[in-house]
Amino acid sequence: MKPLTLTRFMIEEQRRSGVLRPELRLLIETVARACKTISHSIGKGALGEVLGSLGSENVQGEVQKKLDVIANELLLEANEWGGHLAAMASEEMETIHRIPNRYPKGEYLLLFDPIDGSSNIDVGLSVGTIFSVLRAPASASGREITEEDFMQPGATQVASGYAIYGPQTLLVLTLGTGVYEFTLDREVGAWKMTDGPLKIPAGNCEFAINMARHKQWSPAITRYIDERMEGETGPCAKDYNMRWTGSMVADVHRILKRGGVFLYPADHRTPGKARLRLMYEANPMALLIEQAGGAANNGLDRILDILPTGLHERVGVVLGDKAEVETVAAYGHEAMDTV
Numbered sequence: 001m002k003p004l005t006l007t008r009f010m011i012e013e014q015r016r017s018g019v020l021r022p023e024l025r026l027l028i029e030t031v032a033r034a035c036k037t038i039s040h041s042i043g044k045g046a047l048g049e050v051l052g053s054l055g056s057e058n059v060q061g062e063v064q065k066k067l068d069v070i071a072n073e074l075l076l077e078a079n080e081w082g083g084h085l086a087a088m089a090s091e092e093m094e095t096i097h098r099i100p101n102r103y104p105k106g107e108y109l110l111l112f113d114p115i116d117g118s119s120n121i122d123v124g125l126s127v128g129t130i131f132s133v134l135r136a137p138a139s140a141s142g143r144e145i146t147e148e149d150f151m152q153p154g155a156t157q158v159a160s161g162y163a164i165y166g167p168q169t170l171l172v173l174t175l176g177t178g179v180y181e182f183t184l185d186r187e188v189g190a191w192k193m194t195d196g197p198l199k200i201p202a203g204n205c206e207f208a209i210n211m212a213r214h215k216q217w218s219p220a221i222t223r224y225i226d227e228r229m230e231g232e233t234g235p236c237a238k239d240y241n242m243r244w245t246g247s248m249v250a251d252v253h254r255i256l257k258r259g260g261v262f263l264y265p266a267d268h269r270t271p272g273k274a275r276l277r278l279m280y281e282a283n284p285m286a287l288l289i290e291q292a293g294g295a296a297n298n299g300l301d302r303i304l305d306i307l308p309t310g311l312h313e314r315v316g317v318v319l320g321d322k323a324e325v326e327t328v329a330a331y332g333h334e335a336m337d338t339v
């Protein structure tokens with residue numbers, strides 16, 4: 001049987017579940033189309049004069065790569081005229097982007113990290129685009145959308161996904177009814193389903209963490225990693241492998257496909273200091289991971305339950321294999337109990 005295209009998958013999902021509204025289908029197709037264009041730009045590399053930095057910093061104080069801005073503009077332009085959105089938010093923008101008055105407005109809020117792992121671009125490694133879809137609160141109808149309207153826990157997302165620009169260009173998506181992978185068929189420009197519903201294989205002894213930041217780890221994280229470093233002679237009685245790609249999208253994709261666990265803990269010495277952003281990195285990935293049978297917490301508590309207090313709020317992240325993630329949380333709670 002020929003692989004389903006993204007369009008046909010969503011139409012059939014709409015018929016089957018009855019919950020996929022046409023405006024949400026249009027939103028996902030629009031984001032997917034923008035990701036095709038981003039993939040094309042990234043693929044040009046030095047030939048397209050898209051590599052390198054702009055010499056500017058984004059709202060996070062991070063050096064902006066040319067492609068960070070190009071991808072951000074592509075996603076804004078693609079999504080603002082369709083009538084499916086009330087507003088957008090991005091890692092690259094300090095505050096929300098309201099839909100211009102000349103366009104109709106819809107019921108959805110779109111958040112995205114246009115290029116995740118952009119420091120990998122100039123050295124030819126995988127990067128990605130992460131997106132999250134919320135519903136604008138009913139209370140917002142008839143008034144201007146505010147940043148406060150975005151402050152919803154991740155469990156309220158109606159969809160999330162990522163594109164990964166690697167050996168293949170892939171789109172991984174959940175509409176809340178399972179996780180599906182689509183591969184970009186460049187010959188016809190279509191996204192074609194190549195895997196799904198994805199389920200995280202249990203028991204893969206592979207952890208992803210930036211070991212250089214061990215001084216920032218809590219005793220619980222240190223205990224968890226030390227045990228795995230001891231391997232089969234230690235309490236795990238198994239040897240573990242380590243991977244760290246510098247791109248959350250690439251690490252999450254590997255975990256969805258072959259299991260394991262990803263950790264980017266908050267800085268234990270400075271409460272509240274973390275690296276990954278809740279709204280457009282941790283939440284969309286946590287929804288995908290849970291939909292694939294895994295778990296996602298901040299070292300203690302479920303990420304999708306966190307009530308955000310700011311658009312660019314950062315959070316510790318532990319996600320992947322359910323048993324591994326629950327072990328980290330158990331160590332974290334044990335450590336709290338001994339304080």
Ligand code: P6P
Binds near residue numbers: 117264276
């Ligand atoms: P470090 C990329 O900048 C990112 O936000 C994630 O994609 C990635 O997992 C992490 O930061 C890498 O952080 O400290 O290893 O550079």
